[in-house]
Amino acid sequence: MQVRVHFYSYFKDLAGASEITEMIAPGARLESLLQQVYLRFPKLAAMRKSALVAVGVDYQAGEYLLAEGDEVSLFPPVQGG
């Protein structure tokens, strides 16, 4: 199945894109998707320890089960204020 992955802040520059589409196996977990993304974008992989990950508008951990149509977002630590 397909999921869209959005990048924010300097993660956009590291990926060279603001969003991409990834093909994943049905019932895949978020962590599998992230491994796929990090393989494709080594500069992002270097940031994986501090990366924040959301599905829709909620933060999610690696065990989250992805569903068709999920919008995943990957971004660096937030800096509002």
Place this chain on the structure above:
Amino acid sequence: MQVRVHFYSYFKDLAGASEITEMIAPGARLESLLQQVYLRFPKLAAMRKSALVAVGVDYQAGEYLLAEGDEVSLFPPVQGG
């Protein structure tokens, strides 16, 4: 020697005056003056535990040595804000 004693807030009502003059012995301590004042104004005496005492613009304790011209102030707990 003479010192003036000022009352604020409801201490004015309890004393029936906003200021008085007391005669005290030269070199008297603040606590002697207060005893004198409390004897003269029993309604104030009932408030002595919570009363705040200043000489000029500084808070002072009972052992403070009074000098000619000192302005003493006696008032209830403050309530600004």
Place this chain on the structure above:
Amino acid sequence: MRRELAISEQKIDEQALSRSRAASAGMGAAVYFVGIVRGTEEGRPISGLAYEAFEKMARYQFELLFDQAQTRWPLESVRLVHRVGFVAAGEASLWIEVVAPHREEAFAACQFIVREMKRVVPIWKKAFPLA
């Protein structure tokens, strides 16, 4: 609890905002936090910061923080404005107002919101070095 949330490119009009404060008869305290863009970033002079938000998620995360604040303290209202886009040094990037019966809860809730915001609300900044 009354809530107002704006994520906006407009300058923050603190005067208009404070003029529109509503406080019912039991309210004794209003606490404000204004975040101002400093003229330096990591020791170097800057002209300002450009803020980027993942707006849909930012709104949702702000609302979650307001929910938590409302659960923890008896608040009458929380209003918050965060600017996005370029904000010049010296200008306000963030404005928060908390109205409550007493000062302790107003201060606590205001500090909670700004602290948690910096942990969970997806907004980022980019410094513009002075040419």
Place this chain on the structure above:
Amino acid sequence: MRRELAISEQKIDEQALSRSRAASAGMGAAVYFVGIVRGTEEGRPISGLAYEAFEKMARYQFELLFDQAQTRWPLESVRLVHRVGFVAAGEASLWIEVVAPHREEAFAACQFIVREMKRVVPIWKKAFPLA
């Protein structure tokens, strides 16, 4: 540290005050506390409070608090207005602004000043019950 202190019978003009805020390039935070007269005192509706100050001592004690705040935190400015005389319910009786490099010290100093004020600054209030 810039200081401004007013003890005044005039209504507090929060808009004019905030408009006159000065913050140099290193300042990132302004915290405001506004104390509002509640519509009740000990459970009974009131029309307002009359504040009385021993003004000379109040000014001196406020300055002592500003000295202490300045020693404890790196503050750029503290401005404070306290009303005296009759203040109607719903109106501001106290306005404090603290400007500092970071929010932590601005919040801490503002809370310190209002808390200590309620301990040492000779100002008293008297409730006017609603007729």
